[in-house]
Amino acid sequence: MSVLSLKGVTKKFGGLTAVNDVNLDVNAGTIHGLIGPNGAGKTTLFSLITGFYTPTSGSILLNGKDVTLTSTSHRARKGLVRTFQGTVLFPDQNVAQNIANGMLATGAGSWTDWFSESQAYAKIRYQEVERLLQFARLSDLRNAAARDLSHGQQRVLGIAIALAAKPRVLLLDEPFTGMTASEKDRLVEMLQSIRQGGTTVVLVEHDMRTVMRLCEVITVLNFGSVLTEGTPEHVRRHPEVMSAYLGTTA
Structure with missing residues (x-):
């Protein structure tokens, strides 16, 4: 199909x-x-x-x-989600925050949820970020700034961000x-x-x-x-x- x-x-x-x-x-x-x-x-x-x-x-x-x-x-x-030749990251944010940003492209949670940090949405976001950190083998780097990752790690992080958009x-x-x-x-x-x-x-x-x-x-x-x-x-x-x-x- x-x-x-x-x-x-x-x-x-x-x-x-x-x-x-x-x-x-x-x-x-x-x-x-x-x-x-x-x-x-x-x-x-x-x-x-x-x-x-x-x-x-x-x-x-x-x-x-x-x-x-x-x-x-x-x-x-x-x-339908795309990555780019040049990895597009928020360089001063840490790895976990970068992945969380990818969730904004989904229908799971509104902008109001995002900024008000509603308890239910915060839990959903945390669980999804944890899942993607483990999947991308970036758990040990969750608190590292994106700019400090190696080139290969940045490429993987870019894919993890895209996956956060489901x-x-x-x-x-x-x-x-x-x-x-x-x-x-x-x-x-x-x-x-x-x-x-x-x-x-x-x-x-x-x-x-x-x-x-x-x-x-x-x-x-x-x-x-x-x-x-x-x-x-x-x-x-x-x-x-x-x-x-x-x-x-x-």
Whole structure:
């Protein structure tokens, strides 16, 4: 069953076509990879999916509902949450506070609850923050300022913040960038657990080895268009994929 569908999505910036007639279906409960060389349109496509850009043409459906013209906050409330290439944190707040901030995107608790610190909401928030600290293996760092974390720890914290919004579809923009081999292994395990917990993951990533071991389906973009799509084995053997990445003819 498709949880996210793009139908003929195109985005033009003046005379530049950044995304061209993209059709994409992401099945629920999968880890779906989105790859391509620099400038292929991957990040622009993420921005279209999450509402930071409006398509020039085409439509975007979330759980079968057209969200093409809805706001980013509306999509977040419907379960579509994104991380960015550059980790977006509150650097002077501690790890636990950063995770708690992610809960503002959910319907669990209003702004009034948040600022008045109602007893019931404070308990809900505490329990959820504790769960995510343990899940992300950040419990020992709960009181550390986000700015003092290592790069890899900041990347994981960014994902934990996104999980606090209770996404049904989680879009990750190059989450493995700058990580050590051991950090990548731990994040692979974390993403597999997220998927097993019922959240669909869509992943933009340049680390091909990690993409091949993690994703069930991979879509390849080139010059804003879908070059091919299929299993990791299909993509690995596709002659035009190597050509797109290396600029050579197969």
